[in-house]
Amino acid sequence: ISANASRLLGFLCHNLQSTTPHVRKQAYITLSDHTRARFIHLVNLIQKYLIDKLEAIQNRASRFILVIIKNTIQFSVTKLKLSLHPLKTHRNIALLSLFSKYAHAAISPLAHLQCPSYLSHRLLNSHIYTRIYGTSHAFNFSSLPRAIRLWNNLP
Template structure:
């Protein structure tokens, strides 16, 4: 569900990050406040939840894009104008809605992020390799 759900309100993301900080203290059994939570997360190799959601969102879109070829004609149309300087070879036409809730929902947000990726990443068809490259790119 985290790949689809993305809070556009900052306070919701902040609340989730606070929960992860408490979880890091629980995992490391470090309940005193003289230990930095940031250092704990780095030691435990816990990435920010926002970056995990971003990676998961892109991987979900990648699977949809490469595993359902019929979607290229129905859901994933190429942009009306394509520039090799601005777009990569797998660019998708952005979906626009009339409400903020729709424009920050899964597909519009994921497509905007997908279109900003470099070409050498979006042409990867293997989902495991794509996840590795996305993690390196967003790290």
């Protein structure tokens, strides 16, 4: 995944050197969104090294888009300037979108989704689900329990 993203950035750097920052940004967003959409469900929280590699490639892309030569810049500032959101945000949005489709499906939702016995409408949103706990660390940090935690934390 990271090799493909790095190869994509190298292709853009080689072919779009003389273009404006706006064109470089649009090309990066268009091609990286396609790649990210295919692989976003594969990247899990356990694979921290892969997320770090992809964030480093995104940092290199922000330097390429703005034609920054110095290595002493703050990438968070340049990403905000370019409106490049962190990969964690994209992963959470994709996970919540998928969970929303399951929770509000025309067919009956997943059997694992249950409403809690007590619901405080003052403190919580009105559409929360009981959290699912497993015996293994890998299951507790997998997609479904994580999606339920994210969903329940929505306002």
